[in-house]
Amino acid sequence: xxxxxxxxARSNRQYFxxxxxxxxxxxxxxxxxxxxxxxERLKAGDTDAFDAIFHQNVNQVYRRALRLLGNEADAEDVxxxxxxxxxxxxxxxxxxxxxxxxxxxxxxxAALGKLRRQKRSKEVLYDDYLPKFxxxxxxxxxxxxxxxxxxxxxxxxxxxxxxLGQALEQLKPMDKAVVxxxxxxxxxxxEIGKTLGxxxxxxxxxxxxxxxxxxxxxxxxxxxxxx
Amino acid sequence: xxxxxRSKRAGTCKQATSLITDYLTGTLDPEITNELEHHLxxxxxxxxxxxxxxxxxQVTQSLLLSGNLPELERSKQKALHKxxxxxxxxx
Ligand SMILES: [Zn+2]
Numbered sequence: 001x002x003x004x005x006x007x008x009a010r011s012n013r014q015y016f017x018x019x020x021x022x023x024x025x026x027x028x029x030x031x032x033x034x035x036x037x038x039x040e041r042l043k044a045g046d047t048d049a050f051d052a053i054f055h056q057n058v059n060q061v062y063r064r065a066l067r068l069l070g071n072e073a074d075a076e077d078v079x080x081x082x083x084x085x086x087x088x089x090x091x092x093x094x095x096x097x098x099x100x101x102x103x104x105x106x107x108x109x110a111a112l113g114k115l116r117r118q119k120r121s122k123e124v125l126y127d128d129y130l131p132k133f134x135x136x137x138x139x140x141x142x143x144x145x146x147x148x149x150x151x152x153x154x155x156x157x158x159x160x161x162x163x164l165g166q167a168l169e170q171l172k173p174m175d176k177a178v179v180x181x182x183x184x185x186x187x188x189x190x191e192i193g194k195t196l197g198x199x200x201x202x203x204x205x206x207x208x209x210x211x212x213x214x215x216x217x218x219x220x221x222x223x224x225x226x227x
Numbered sequence: 228x229x230x231x232x233r234s235k236r237a238g239t240c241k242q243a244t245s246l247i248t249d250y251l252t253g254t255l256d257p258e259i260t261n262e263l264e265h266h267l268x269x270x271x272x273x274x275x276x277x278x279x280x281x282x283x284x285q286v287t288q289s290l291l292l293s294g295n296l297p298e299l300e301r302s303k304q305k306a307l308h309k310x311x312x313x314x315x316x317x318x
Binding site: 051055058059062063067072075076079080083084131133136139142143147151160164165168179180183184204207208212214215218219 | 240242271272275276292296298299304
């Protein structure tokens with residue numbers, strides 16, 4: 001079972017909570033016996049079971065891929081790739097992880113593969129948007145301005161969203177995957193690491209640098225230093 | 228900015244900034260949390276930084292959740308489902 005981060009630890013994340021309430025993230029109760037029996041039938045080669053599993057999960061796989069990839073055609077390719085793998089490899093699925101976890105990992109990895117092949121707009125140097133420090137460890141540019149209220153006040157919310165959307169596209173594929181899985185889907189660093197083949201420390205580092213980059217982009221857009 | 232605090236791990240703005248992710252998820256060692264909070268108590272620069280960092284996460288989440296993601300159209304579901312079947316007949 002993929003664990004979601006505790007709601008308490010994420011109490012500042014109102015969107016995560018409301019998303020969870022929609023039920024699109026699996027319940028923490030684990031898979032029902034009905035799901036388990038479907039998976040058993042699937043492993044035995046039952047095509048009706050495959051059909052049921054396809055229809056139950058196709059939209060979740062599609063949306064997850066769409067969120068990572070940002071375009072429908074690529075997300076459809078991921079759906080096809082994932083369910084082909086499910087069809088072919090169901091027999092070898094040992095149930096060491098739950099089926100939902102397996103499906104989630106297949107989806108993320110298929111999307112990541114696509115993401116890596118997508119042409120990105122020209123490479124952006126993160127460093128230009130990261131905070132800088134003096135030798136003694138103080139912020140380089142002081143005072144650091146708290147512009148957090150400015151974000152809500154602005155009339156050009158669309159422009160802000162467009163800018164942030166663009167900044168997300170400028171992240172390295174692996175970094176974008178980490179941000180989406182962590183900040184949106186609420187997975188634990190450990191689980192993200194397992195899925196993406198990264199150590200927990202590497203997940204944390206990528207998440208932090210990506211957020212700093214996005215923060216820097218917002219700061220510059222609002223007329224402040226990223227430092 | 229704060230005078231140099233007694234801390235070694237969260238005493239400077241650079242150190243404090245590097246701890247934000249763990250701080251926000253509550254996975255920071257309690258002793259270091261205390262050090263970081265002590266630093267935040269005397270350093271308005273880091274307080275401002277933390278607020279804008281949190282705001283960035285919030286805006287990112289709202290962007291990623293905005294514009295309700297569509298379902299895969301029924302016709303495309305059918306086509307994909309069919310293509311998987313035919314792939315497997317061949318394979
Ligand atoms: Zn500071």
